Amino acid sequence: MDRSKNAALVDKNDTPDASTILNLLSDSVLAVGEDRTIRYVNYAAEQMFGMGAHHLVGRALDEFISPDNPLFFIIDKSRSESASYSERSVRLDGPRLSERDVSVQVEPWFDGIGTVVVSLHEQTLAQHIDRQLVHRGAARSVTAMASMLAHEVKNPLSGIRGAAQLLEDGVDDAGRELTQLICDEADRIVALVNRMEAFSDERLPERSAVNIHEVLDRVQKIAENGFGRSVTFTASYDPSLPMVHGNRDQLVQIFLNLIKNASEAVPANDGEITLETRYRHGLRLTIPGSGERVDLPIEITVRDNGPGVPEDVQPFLFDPFVTTKKNGTGLGLALVAKLVGDHGGVIDLENDERGAAFKVMLPVDLSPEGRSQ
Ligand SMILES: Nc1ncnc2c1ncn2[C@@H]1O[C@H](COP(=O)(O)OP(=O)(O)O)[C@@H](O)[C@H]1O
Ligand SMILES: [Mg+2]
Numbered sequence: 153m154d155r156s157k158n159a160a161l162v163d164k165n166d167t168p169d170a171s172t173i174l175n176l177l178s179d180s181v182l183a184v185g186e187d188r189t190i191r192y193v194n195y196a197a198e199q200m201f202g203m204g205a206h207h208l209v210g211r212a213l214d215e216f217i218s219p220d221n222p223l224f225f226i227i228d229k230s231r232s233e234s235a236s237y238s239e240r241s242v243r244l245d246g247p248r249l250s251e252r253d254v255s256v257q258v259e260p261w262f263d264g265i266g267t268v269v270v271s272l273h274e275q276t277l278a279q280h281i282d283r284q285l286v287h288r289g290a291a292r293s294v295t296a297m298a299s300m301l302a303h304e305v306k307n308p309l310s311g312i313r314g315a316a317q318l319l320e321d322g323v324d325d326a327g328r329e330l331t332q333l334i335c336d337e338a339d340r341i342v343a344l345v346n347r348m349e350a351f352s353d354e355r356l357p358e359r360s361a362v363n364i365h366e367v368l369d370r371v372q373k374i375a376e377n378g379f380g381r382s383v384t385f386t387a388s389y390d391p392s393l394p395m396v397h398g399n400r401d402q403l404v405q406i407f408l409n410l411i412k413n414a415s416e417a418v419p420a421n422d423g424e425i426t427l428e429t430r431y432r433h434g435l436r437l438t439i440p441g442s443g444e445r446v447d448l449p450i451e452i453t454v455r456d457n458g459p460g461v462p463e464d465v466q467p468f469l470f471d472p473f474v475t476t477k478k479n480g481t482g483l484g485l486a487l488v489a490k491l492v493g494d495h496g497g498v499i500d501l502e503n504d505e506r507g508a509a510f511k512v513m514l515p516v517d518l519s520p521e522g523r524s525q
Contacts, residue, residue, distance in 0.1 A: 179273045180254075184227060186266035188212045200272070202248065217246040223256060223270075230258040230268050241275060250504060298348040306345050313338040350405075350487055351472075356494055357402055361395035361522035364403065364452060364514070368427050371407045375425075380415040383423040390430045396450050397517035402491045409484040410454040410510050416477070417458030417508060428453040432513075446496055448513035455509040461501060469501060 171194075174181055180197035182190060193201075193208050201208060201216050208216070217223060222242050230237045238257040245251045253275040261267040316334035323331065372385050396403070407427075414425045432449050461469060468474045470489040475482035492499045497514040516522065 179271050182213070182270045182272075183261065183267055184213055184270055186231070188214050188224070188227075191267060197272070200249070200252075215247075216249060217244055221245065226256055226258050227268055227270065230260055231266050234260050234262070236260070244272070298345075298351040301345050302349050306342060309338045309342055309345075344481065347481065347483055347487075351490060357399035359397055359399050359495070359517075361517035361519060362398045362400050362403060364393065364396045364398075364429060364450065365389050367400060367403045368407060368429070368452070371404055371411055372427065374408065375411050375415060379412055380423075380425070382420065383415050383418055383425050386424065386426045388426060388428045393429050393431055393450060395517040395522035397515045397519075397522065398495050402494070406488050406491050406512065407452070407454065409488045410512075413484055414454055414456035414458065414508070414510075418456050419458070422457075424457045426453070426455040428455065446515065448497055448515055450514045450516060452512045452514070453509050454512075455507060457507045460503045460505065460508045466501065466503065470499070 175195040177194060178196055180200045181192075181194040182197050183192035185191050190208050190211055190213050193205050198204055198208065203216075214221075214224065221244065222239070223244065226237050226239055226242070229235075236257065236259045238255065240255045241253055242256050243251060243253050254272040255275055257271045257273075259269045259271075261269055313335055316331045316338070320328055320331045368387065368389075372380075372387070375383070376385065411425060411427075415423065418424060429450070429452050432451050462476060465474060465476060470485050471482075472486040473482040474485075489499060492512055492514075495514055497512060499510060499512050502509040502511060
């Protein structure tokens, strides 16, 4: 729908047409008859179902939303009690609908034939923030532990390693195998602690205008020459995307971790990873509690064709030490969550049978340097 054209045709003395107004709303609005027949859908509802009004009107709503969905309970209740009902978090699902959480408002129409008006407001943005705040808490607890580990473990380890090397000269082959074992294991622990040290850096990094496409290209190159050698990469970039306000090295780290996980998840032979960028108009979030408003219009998606993140892992996905891999550390996504949080951004997972998609939303650089792009 071309909204700008609409505007040009309207005389300012005309009474605005109600259906035009309804079509401009981003919430889905439906009128549903007594037998669950869809009697009206606005443009947002067409978008949600991925189908035009002429396909939807006259059909039963439970062809599109599972018949046992709580939405129908709310609709029936509103109709039988002739009262308005609302519910904050309802998960919609259906044969052709990707799963989503919405808040629902149902109003009886009083038209004598039991019609109700249903409005559905997508909740994902509020959830991004909720989950993100939880992730920040998790990252903070790792921060304290990381600095403790660095002091209490790394220093004594280098002493142990040095002592084992000294011993090496005075022992036979069997003994040398053991001193080597001590050195190797010490190295392994130091490497682990080093990885955790990234968490203990509490200083906010210097941020400037960063071209996110350069970052993604770089990460793709690193992957193609190493762990992602057998994966097919596809880039789908919005060339007009403004600069991100961020720290280049940390952005590289964020997308390297996401792409590493994606390459580990995809099938060995026909693995595919898609990197997407886009600008989301009007994505403005209020952080609960602080009232702070943030603009995060730059959205980067790392999508893979693996099996998706296992359901039981999802609630703890960004917590440290959560891993399903034999040799995993469970630190990759915890670090990603910390770094994205340091950028004032949010990260979220969209998971379905086609694979996992990690979405990172970041702020635009508003300095003259960023704007000149
Ligand atoms: N792209 C993905 N597809 C499926 N599962 C994933 C993906 N990314 C992460 N995961 C799941 O999240 C877990 C945690 O990831 P991460 O924090 O990077 O630790 P690690 O890679 O060491 O296991 C993984 O073990 C895996 O179960
Ligand atoms: Mg990982």
